[in-house]
Every structure is written in C-alpha cells, then in structure tokens.
Amino acid sequence: MELFLSQILNGLAIGQVYALIALGFSLVFGVANIINFAQGALFMLGAFIAYSAIAWFELPLVAAAAVSVVIVAILGLLLERIALRPLIGAPYIAPFLSTLAISTIIDQSAEIIWSPESQPFPAALSNTTFFIGNAYITLTDLVIFAFGAAATVALTLFISFTWTGRALRATAQDSAAAAQLGIRTEAMRQIAFGLAGALGALSGILVALYFQSVFPQMGIPFGLKGFAAALLGGLASIPGAVVGGLLLGIGETLASAYVGDSYRDAIAFTLLLLMLLVKPNGLLGSKRLDALGGAGAAAGAMPTTSLLASSSSQQTAIRAVYLPAWGFLVVGIAFATVPLVLTSTYVLQALIYGFIFALLAVSTSLVSGSVGILSIGHAAFFGVGAYAVGILARPYGLSADATLLVAIALTALVAVVAAIPLLRLTGHTAALGTLAIGQIGFLVFLNWVSVTRGPMGILNIPHPVLEILGGARFATTAQKYWLVLGFVVIGLVIAERYVSSPIGRVWRAIREDRLAAQASGLPVKRYILLAFAISGALAGLAGGLFAYVQQVVSPESFTVETSILVLTMAVLGGLGNFTGAAVSGFALAILPEFLRGFAEWRMIIYGLLLLAALRVRPQGLLGAR
Amino acid sequence: MADIAPRIVIDAIDVHYGAVQALFGLSLTVGDGEVVSVLGGNASGKSTTIKSVLGLVRPTKGTITLDGLRVDGQRPDAIIGRGVASVPEGRRVFPDMSVYENLLLGAYPRRREAKDLAGDLERVYEAFPRLKERRAQLAGTMSGGEQQMLALARAWLRRPSLVCIDEPSMGLSPRFVDQVYEVLHGWKAQGITILLVEQNARMALELADRAYVLQHGRVAVSGTARELASDPQVRKAYLGAA
Known part of the structure; x- marks a missing residue:
C-alpha cells in the first residue's frame, strides 16, 4: 500500500x-x-x-x-x-x-x-x-x-x-x-x-x-x-x-x-x-x-477527409503518371538482366535494398495515400515480417516458402488488429495513432527478449531455400537479387492490380469523403481493414526478404526513423501513386550508398527533401492518385 | 448625402475564388451616415462585396478606399482598426466562451480604454437585458436569435463609426428579424454608417437610404431605397409583390 x-x-x-x-x-x-x-x-x-x-x-x-x-x-x-x-x-x-x-x-x-x-x-x-x-x-x-x-x-x-x-x-x-x-x-x-x-x-x-x-x-x-x-x-x-x-x-x-x-x-x-x-x-x-477529421470523419471546418484537399480554392489538378500492373513486370524483367552484366556485389546489394524499400514504400502508400490514413508506424509491420522469418528460419529449419508465407499472413493479421483503433479516425489523429503502433512494435521487438532476443537481435539467418522451385538455394548475392526482385515484382503487380480495381476506387472514395462513402452504402470499415491487410502483407513480405538479405534482425532496423523514411518515400512519389512510391522508395534507399561519407546527415537530407517537396510539389513527383 | 466625402468607395473590383470569378468590375459607394444595402439572390456576390471591404478576400482588380485611404489588400485587423465593426454572416459568436467574454472581444480594438468599456458594457446590458441575464452562459448554448443579438451587441461595443453587416436576418424567426431591425434603426438614428448585405429585401429597403441589387457579380440596379422599393422589376424579383 x-x-x-x-x-x-x-x-x-x-x-x-x-x-x-x-x-x-x-x-x-x-x-x-x-x-x-x-x-x-x-x-x-x-x-x-x-x-x-x-x-x-x-x-x-x-x-x-x-x-x-x-x-x-x-x-x-x-x-x-x-x-x-x-x-x-x-x-x-x-x-x-x-x-x-x-x-x-x-x-x-x-x-x-x-x-x-x-x-x-x-x-x-x-x-x-x-x-x-x-x-x-x-x-x-x-x-x-x-x-x-x-x-x-x-x-x-x-x-x-x-x-x-x-x-x-x-x-x-x-x-x-x-x-x-x-x-x-x-x-x-x-x-x-x-x-x-x-x-x-x-x-x-x-x-x-x-x-x-x-x-x-x-x-x-x-x-x-x-x-x-x-x-x-x-x-x-x-x-x-x-x-x-x-x-x-x-x-x-x-x-x-x-x-x-x-x-x-x-x-x-x-x-x-x-x-x-x-x-x-x-x-x-x-x-x-x-x-x-477526428472522430466523426468529414464534419466541421474540414469539409472533406481527404489528405490532399486544401482550403485553397486555387487548386490545379496534377495528372498522376503511373505504370499499369504489367508495367512493373516489364521493369522487373529489365532489372533481372542486371546481374548478367554487373557482378559487383556492392551494387547488387544496394539494388536489393532498393527493391525491398520500393515494396515497403508501396505498402505505406496504400494506407497513407489510397485510403488516406497516414502511416508513421510502418516499420512495425516491416519488423513483424522480418522477425517472423528470423525466428522461424533457423530453429525450425523451414523453407523460405513457409517462412515468407507466415511472415505475410502474420503481418497482415497484425496490421488488421492495429487498424481497429484507427477505424474512426482520419487526418492528423489517425497519423498519431499509427505512430503509437510503430512505437509499440519497436518496444515489443526490443523488450520481448524471450522471443526476439531483445537488443541482441537474431543472428545467422540461413540462406533462403524455395521448396516450390525444387529446393533451390539462394546463397550468392546475385541469387538473392533475383529472389528479392521476383517477390517484389509479384508484390507490386498485386498491389497495382488492387489499387486499379473497383476496390481501389472505393479506397479513394473513403479517402476523399468518408461520410459520403458511408452514405453511399459502402462498408467503410471492411474496406479499411482490407487495405491494412494487404498493406501489412506487402510490408511483411518486404520484412521477410529483408531478414534473408541481412541475415540479422535487430530492433534498430525498425525504429520510427524507418517509418518516417518510408512515409517520406510515399509522399515524395505522390501519395497513392504506387509507381511513384516504388521509384522514390528505390531511389531513396540507394541514395545513402552515394552519401557514404555523410551517414549522419542522411535523415537531415531526407527531412529537407520532404520539406522541399511539400513547398514545391505537395502532390509528389509523379502526382498523387 | 452621398456626395460629400464618401466613407467607402469600391471602384470596379474583380474578385476571384481560384478559377471562379465572383465579382465583375463592381463599384459602390457608401456616404457618411448613410445606410446602404446590397441585395441579391444566392451567389450574386453580395457577401463577397462585404468580405472585400473587410479585407477577408482580396480583389484581383480595382480599388477599395475607406475614408480616402486604400484598404484593398490590407488585413482585416487593420481595417477594423480604423473604426469599422463587422457583424459576420451566420453570427459567428464564439461558442465556448461566455456571453460576457464575447462582448468583451467586440471591444478588442479598444482594450486600452478600460474606463469607457465598463460604461459601454452597462449600456449594452441595459439595451439587451437578455444578454445581461445570460452573461455567464456559453454563447453556443443560446438560440439563433439570441446569438444574433449578441453579435450585434458585440459589434456595437467596438463603438464603430461604420458597421458592415452580413445577412442579419438569416435563419431567424420573424419576431427576431423585427428585433434585429429595431436595433439597426437605432444605430442609424445614432448616425452610424451601415453597409448591409441582405436577402430580406423588404426589411433592408425600409432601413436603407440607398441600395444596390447584384446579379451574377454585377450591379443590376441601384438607386435610393424608395425608388427600388417601387421599381416593378425589383418588386417582382425580390419583394414578392403581387
């Protein structure tokens, strides 16, 4: 007492x-x-x-x-x-x-x-x-x-x-x-x-x-x-x-x-x-x-729940530029030839991270852009995928098909559960909710020592083996490059198919005016949860691949900095524009490789980029969609 | 009256909202001590006219002068600072503040005149006993008519020489509309210059000396209130005359 x-x-x-x-x-x-x-x-x-x-x-x-x-x-x-x-x-x-x-x-x-x-x-x-x-x-x-x-x-x-x-x-x-x-x-x-x-x-x-x-x-x-x-x-x-x-x-x-x-x-x-x-x-x-847009969606001073709308009546529409779903396939095939020409492990490694972050940026763009729930917590979903692979791969000797499947499914589930408190929120409040989710994720990775091994992280993750390809083992950098590229392209094609489908149209309707979407009889909550499930699945896949590439999973990869970084990628590419997100995710992930000597300036550069983009081109490079 | 030293001169202003043009070369004057009414239907540009005078929107062309000095492009607080008060469209009382605080805020530009303020507040309470009764109540909990009275009293505490009033009868029951105009007639008698935007043409023309009728952002008809009240076109369009 x-x-x-x-x-x-x-x-x-x-x-x-x-x-x-x-x-x-x-x-x-x-x-x-x-x-x-x-x-x-x-x-x-x-x-x-x-x-x-x-x-x-x-x-x-x-x-x-x-x-x-x-x-x-x-x-x-x-x-x-x-x-x-x-x-x-x-x-x-x-x-x-x-x-x-x-x-x-x-x-x-x-x-x-x-x-x-x-x-x-x-x-x-x-x-x-x-x-x-x-x-x-x-x-x-x-x-x-x-x-x-x-x-x-x-x-x-x-x-x-x-x-x-x-x-x-x-x-x-x-x-x-x-x-x-x-x-x-x-x-x-x-x-x-x-x-x-x-x-x-x-x-x-x-x-x-x-x-x-x-x-x-x-x-x-x-x-x-x-x-x-x-x-x-x-x-x-x-x-x-x-x-x-x-x-x-x-x-x-x-x-x-x-x-x-x-x-x-x-x-x-x-x-x-x-x-x-x-x-x-x-x-x-x-x-x-x-x-x-706090509790009651579109009401009060802000007549729309859209992140992209503004009080200024002087808006000019920016045409969004984006690839169709098969376009990702074409670009992927083009990228697949790179290891045939280039053998530098260093360059290939950088490109691999570029692919992973392209996928992660698209996953972030899906909830932040298409549905309009700004996510500052995506590192948590990324981490869940990575830890799923890290925990399952060595002790259970599971193949990559199995671990990645678990990573995808588990992250989708976590994302759906995490979305429940966000269902009634829009705008800034939803963003802070996602930030809390990101922080909780990080703290769990850090403190749930019996499962995640805490700050030490999980070491020695084995090379991935795909049963579906007859037990093919991906050990060299070039092999991992193809593995990652393959999965990322599949992920991007699926994401683009979703966002270009009638489902994507419903998401955008929810973003633009949640009240109107509800009034039109759309099951808003179900669609938001679906978006989180797909976004989570993509982030989980990115995380799983990340674990296989790094061969180490530790909490510092999943801090709020990572979340801010991927959100910056999504915004710079044009919210809801997956081509833009993939391009800027890819570019910003390989950018530090050129800025090696300035490692500590990296986040400052990202911050300045974001600030400049908001001033000059708030719709993103390729236009918000 | 309008010929000697006009208070407000609007000279051929254009106003745009983004790509949409709301006013087309609109001109208007308000003389000292005059009550001028701006009439018109929805989206005719009445409110935009008053907003231009108050500095809430900026004309893209043309000039506005207040007492001989240009005010277009100035901020609202600078314009209010020159002896102008505003009764905004839809009353716009501060809902989570008490009636007393709302009244005080009306006198914000006079905040250093503490002595006079106390006396003026008493006069307001005398004129609006209802407000005195409810002075500790949150303004948002009052009825629309009471809020309109509060908005009027708040503007009066500015002790303005010129008041801009945007649709004071909007959404009020006829009883309250009468009360509002009773107050405005009183202000006119005190010699306060009034620029009044109104949809209720009948009430406005009873009060006004002169009036302008707007249509699609242009002045369609203008003249003395008496002329307009007897103009068959105006009668048909705005007064519902048989």
Whole structure:
C-alpha cells in the first residue's frame, strides 16, 4: 500500500510534466488547427540547451533553464514562420508532414551536435525524501510537480483573464470571426507556437531532472506521450490536457512498478490506442477534434477527409503518371538482366535494398495515400515480417516458402488488429495513432527478449531455400537479387492490380469523403481493414526478404526513423501513386550508398527533401492518385 | 448625402475564388451616415462585396478606399482598426466562451480604454437585458436569435463609426428579424454608417437610404431605397409583390 501511494505521488510529478507537453499540443492545435509533430523536438532541445548552458557555460540551473525556455520559445516562432506559414492553403496534411520533417532534422542535428549517446544531466536537486504517512516522495518530485503546476496555473490565468489570452481562445474557436473583431490572427498563431516552445523547453528540463539524463532521441517518445495525454483529456481542452497528463503519469508509473520498467512506454502508448478506440474525443473533449477529421470523419471546418484537399480554392489538378500492373513486370524483367552484366556485389546489394524499400514504400502508400490514413508506424509491420522469418528460419529449419508465407499472413493479421483503433479516425489523429503502433512494435521487438532476443537481435539467418522451385538455394548475392526482385515484382503487380480495381476506387472514395462513402452504402470499415491487410502483407513480405538479405534482425532496423523514411518515400512519389512510391522508395534507399561519407546527415537530407517537396510539389513527383 | 466625402468607395473590383470569378468590375459607394444595402439572390456576390471591404478576400482588380485611404489588400485587423465593426454572416459568436467574454472581444480594438468599456458594457446590458441575464452562459448554448443579438451587441461595443453587416436576418424567426431591425434603426438614428448585405429585401429597403441589387457579380440596379422599393422589376424579383 505504501508502495502504491508512493507510486501515485511519483506519477503525479511526471504526469505534471506530460501535462505541460500536452498543453503545448493543445495550444497549437486550438489556434492553428494542426498537430505539431515537432513539439517533441522542441522538448528535447529545451533539455539539451539547458544541459549545455550548465555543462559548457557553468550557469546555475535556474539561469540555464530560463535561457533554454527563451531560446526554444523563439525556435517555436521560427518553426511557425519557416515550416507552416508558407503552407497556408496547401493540402491539409502538408503542415503535419512539414512539422514531421522539421522534427527529423532537429533530432538528427542534435545527434550531430551532442552525440547520439545519453548523457547525465549535470544538475540535480537534493534527494531529500519526505514521508506522508508511510508513502514517500523525493524533493525532486516535489519541485517538478510544483513547477509544472505553477506553469499550468500561470498559463490558465493568462488564457482566461488577459486580452491576449481571450484573443487566443477566440482565434482558436473561430479564426475568421476573430479577424473581423480586429484580432491579428497571425500574431495569435505565433504566440501559440512561442508558448508551445516555452512549455516544451520547460517540460524538457523537468524530464531531464526527473530521469537525470538527456538523449537526442527523447523527443519522439515524450512528444508522443504528451500527445497521448492531450488526447486523453480532449485535444483542445486545457484542463483536459492537465487531467490527461496526470492520469498518464500515474498510469505508467504504476505499470512500471507492477509490470516492469521496460513496459513503461509500451503501456503509455497502448493507453493512447485504447483511448482512440473508446473515446476519441477525450475525457473533457468537445467536438473540436471532428474539425480535423477526428472522430466523426468529414464534419466541421474540414469539409472533406481527404489528405490532399486544401482550403485553397486555387487548386490545379496534377495528372498522376503511373505504370499499369504489367508495367512493373516489364521493369522487373529489365532489372533481372542486371546481374548478367554487373557482378559487383556492392551494387547488387544496394539494388536489393532498393527493391525491398520500393515494396515497403508501396505498402505505406496504400494506407497513407489510397485510403488516406497516414502511416508513421510502418516499420512495425516491416519488423513483424522480418522477425517472423528470423525466428522461424533457423530453429525450425523451414523453407523460405513457409517462412515468407507466415511472415505475410502474420503481418497482415497484425496490421488488421492495429487498424481497429484507427477505424474512426482520419487526418492528423489517425497519423498519431499509427505512430503509437510503430512505437509499440519497436518496444515489443526490443523488450520481448524471450522471443526476439531483445537488443541482441537474431543472428545467422540461413540462406533462403524455395521448396516450390525444387529446393533451390539462394546463397550468392546475385541469387538473392533475383529472389528479392521476383517477390517484389509479384508484390507490386498485386498491389497495382488492387489499387486499379473497383476496390481501389472505393479506397479513394473513403479517402476523399468518408461520410459520403458511408452514405453511399459502402462498408467503410471492411474496406479499411482490407487495405491494412494487404498493406501489412506487402510490408511483411518486404520484412521477410529483408531478414534473408541481412541475415540479422535487430530492433534498430525498425525504429520510427524507418517509418518516417518510408512515409517520406510515399509522399515524395505522390501519395497513392504506387509507381511513384516504388521509384522514390528505390531511389531513396540507394541514395545513402552515394552519401557514404555523410551517414549522419542522411535523415537531415531526407527531412529537407520532404520539406522541399511539400513547398514545391505537395502532390509528389509523379502526382498523387 | 452621398456626395460629400464618401466613407467607402469600391471602384470596379474583380474578385476571384481560384478559377471562379465572383465579382465583375463592381463599384459602390457608401456616404457618411448613410445606410446602404446590397441585395441579391444566392451567389450574386453580395457577401463577397462585404468580405472585400473587410479585407477577408482580396480583389484581383480595382480599388477599395475607406475614408480616402486604400484598404484593398490590407488585413482585416487593420481595417477594423480604423473604426469599422463587422457583424459576420451566420453570427459567428464564439461558442465556448461566455456571453460576457464575447462582448468583451467586440471591444478588442479598444482594450486600452478600460474606463469607457465598463460604461459601454452597462449600456449594452441595459439595451439587451437578455444578454445581461445570460452573461455567464456559453454563447453556443443560446438560440439563433439570441446569438444574433449578441453579435450585434458585440459589434456595437467596438463603438464603430461604420458597421458592415452580413445577412442579419438569416435563419431567424420573424419576431427576431423585427428585433434585429429595431436595433439597426437605432444605430442609424445614432448616425452610424451601415453597409448591409441582405436577402430580406423588404426589411433592408425600409432601413436603407440607398441600395444596390447584384446579379451574377454585377450591379443590376441601384438607386435610393424608395425608388427600388417601387421599381416593378425589383418588386417582382425580390419583394414578392403581387
């Protein structure tokens, strides 16, 4: 019982921090109607700038924190300026992808500046422990709770009782009406982003104090938890963000105490998915989410659920360029001749990865583009396929026919189950749901040691043997090249056949206007699940082939970075355009081979590419379909 | 009245929504203290006219001047800052804010005049006892007619010299339409200049000094309210006259 109470007190402290991150999401969501994916990056920068101020310039903690809060608030303003302002009138999904790109760039830059390693935070609060009855709480926890609570109260007072606060809320509720009362709505947007930056920095510093360490990858998990907290409480609601943060903090602290610390994050993300499933408007939420295509599909400010539509009436239609299904076969046959001419294992190896990522990008494009549920979690499906092969191939001595079949079927099943919480969501919220799925997948690969062998990974995966070809063994690189190419071409042909069929037309109808699709009597849910099943099958196949090529499967291949990468491929190719996805997947996968010396710049380059594409050609290279 | 120093001069503006053109060389003036009504059917360009004046849409051609200074291409807040108030189409009260806060936001450009504000708020409560009663209630929970009253009161708290009003009678019961126009007649008596867009031509022509009838983005007929009210064509098309 004492433990239980202590955990609750402890959870309140970390929960207060989540509440701050959540408030950052809520403010920006309210005023600018977008989910700022870069909130996590601002949070991470807050922690690191404070860290540098202490470690490099020997500032005291309070001064370092103040410096960090100010700098990150300014970065928040810049974020709005650079990544979002130019996209007003662009497709609805562009701002979200833009913040995603910025966050990738910031995260990777942080790894370059501060090294990817986790570092001890150089300031600590005293570890004095207080007892309330038999339950205890440390001074650190108390200070964190007090600071978080004070910031929340200050923000609430500001929002409720100042002219600027009222104007902020008015802009959040009806931007056009606010403008007609003389409110500078652009300025309100900027203030919201500045405040979100300040809140992000403050929460980053508090988390650094709480866990006594900082690491460049902290942004995404904490950003996602902050979003989970915001969603838990109702995205646009400020008291909701606080309640959500506290509940999440208590929930995950209890989970880590009674289930195991490695499950802390997995439980937080599962909670997020459950919330999406049960009550997507949140505990204290209003109908505001609907405006983003949240719970009720096409309703509110956004008259369509389409990712590609925009509020600008000045849209020009871009003709999509794509191959028919047999075209993939022709291209595949052309590629099949390459090993006859080229013998360099290095080049063939690069091409093999190109094929695998082409398939993975198409799989992502299917759900993200054709159905319109932006997937930032595809690495999880990719991983399921890879692990299925990794686990089955050696100990059971199964042939590649069998393992790949299991990989395909299992991943399809996992994808369908994962899609269930997403069924009622569209737009940004669905995207964050997929992100949670991706994170859960990664955490399972990492922590389910008895099956996946955890961080060690599965080594020595044997060369594939196909029973169907009379036990042919694919041992050399050229042989594996043909094997992969063969399967990828089959996968692409099937995918293209689907998307060009009446089924594909239904998918696009669901994407364009889910309500209208429902009103036309289409069984929307069934079609979405079908899309996830096929997408999962393709990703599972890609993963299985990947395992055979790598001969090693380990969790770091299936991080959120991979998910962002394949989504970037899908967007660059033109969402829903499988030819485009395959081309850009292939190109972006072999690109790093040419950038060997700049390995750490890779994600930055991808981020910049995505950012540039959104500005210049949001429909993708070959046009969205 | 219209000849001396007009407040608003719209000179031959074109407005496009993407590829669609909504206004074709539209010209219109509003004199000081005048009530000018813009009438017309659906998609005739009435709302676009008022939106152009408020800076919510930008003309692709032509100019708009307010008190002799060009305002086309300026942001709405800059235009409102020059003594203009707006009663938007569909009321657009802030649904999750209290009636009191909605009223305060009307006075946002005057936020530094704290003293006068308190007095003006009292005057509003006197004129609209219903709003006083419900001042703590969320605006979104009120009826359409009450919301329209709130939108009017909110605009009045701007203490404007010029008000742009977009379809104040839309979706209201006849009782509330009468109340709305009672308020507008009061404003006219106070000397406030009004640009009124309206589908309810009968009510609008009773209030207005002059009016323009738009058709397909062009001025079809214009003249004094009395002339138009007796114009057989206007009577037939907009007044349902027998």
